[in-house]
Amino acid sequence: TELALQQSQKMEAVGRLTGGIAHDFNNLLTAILGNVDLALRRLGDGDERLKRSLNSARQASERAASLVQRLLAFSRQHPLEVRAVDVNKLVQGMSELLRRTIGETITVESVLAGGLWKTAVDPNQLENALLNLAVNARDAMPGGGRLTIETANTYLDDAYVTANASDVSSGQYILIAISDTGGGMSKEVIERAFEPFFTTKPSGSGTGLGLSMVYGFVKQSGGHIKIYSEAGEGTAIKLYLPRLMDENQVEPWVPTEPAAERK
Numbered sequence: 001t002e003l004a005l006q007q008s009q010k011m012e013a014v015g016r017l018t019g020g021i022a023h024d025f026n027n028l029l030t031a032i033l034g035n036v037d038l039a040l041r042r043l044g045d046g047d048e049r050l051k052r053s054l055n056s057a058r059q060a061s062e063r064a065a066s067l068v069q070r071l072l073a074f075s076r077q078h079p080l081e082v083r084a085v086d087v088n089k090l091v092q093g094m095s096e097l098l099r100r101t102i103g104e105t106i107t108v109e110s111v112l113a114g115g116l117w118k119t120a121v122d123p124n125q126l127e128n129a130l131l132n133l134a135v136n137a138r139d140a141m142p143g144g145g146r147l148t149i150e151t152a153n154t155y156l157d158d159a160y161v162t163a164n165a166s167d168v169s170s171g172q173y174i175l176i177a178i179s180d181t182g183g184g185m186s187k188e189v190i191e192r193a194f195e196p197f198f199t200t201k202p203s204g205s206g207t208g209l210g211l212s213m214v215y216g217f218v219k220q221s222g223g224h225i226k227i228y229s230e231a232g233e234g235t236a237i238k239l240y241l242p243r244l245m246d247e248n249q250v251e252p253w254v255p256t257e258p259a260a261e262r263k
Ligand code: ADP
Pocket: 132, 136, 137, 140, 180, 182, 183, 184, 185, 189, 193, 194, 198, 199, 200, 201, 205, 206, 207, 208, 209, 210, 211, 212, 234, 235
């Protein structure tokens, strides 16, 4: 619990710091991009070599801008909107988005349990978390593969809690497991994976914030997260969200139109 608290305080501080820096960077990048564009226009049909360098400066600034956007999205503090969520429905509503994000070389399979309990979480945060996990799975399978999303009613018993999850109590949980057939993670990577800014991806492609966001969401929701992976063996990430015992206590989640249509 102490550790989880430290981690969440660290995340909050990092979030605030990043937000400030990202905001300033965004302004600077806008200035750089504006001036590069101006120079390109002035140059017209002029010096080809100069145009090439300006264009590569432009591309680099655009990449930086998209990174900054992701950092801003991370640090933005939305008010929490907790709802009684039907996770199966939420996953089904995301299927189109997931398929588009993941590309054609990867098959997406979902195994959704019947009679799934509800959980009280912020549905937007849960969608973001699942999207982050799917993006990681995609990045781990550049040559294609299979992504599986599984849901189940489950029970974390005292033995499991003592051994793996001192930060939650034993009881009923909804399990969401995201597995891939990708390159897997070494022990060292698993140990650091939830740290903000920890990434093994080439600079410019990873922010190292995905899993720390997912971790933050799960902890905030009173849940538990565990990584099962080995280098070369694929990865399974299991999220445990507490069962909502009294559904009348929490406003029901109403899927937005497009998500509902996609059912
Ligand atoms: P990012 O994806 O930007 O690197 P994350 O916090 O989401 O940041 O992930 C941290 C690191 O954990 C990744 O750089 C990668 O090394 C590892 N990782 C996460 N998910 C997977 C996965 N499904 N398969 C293999 N490695 C993963």
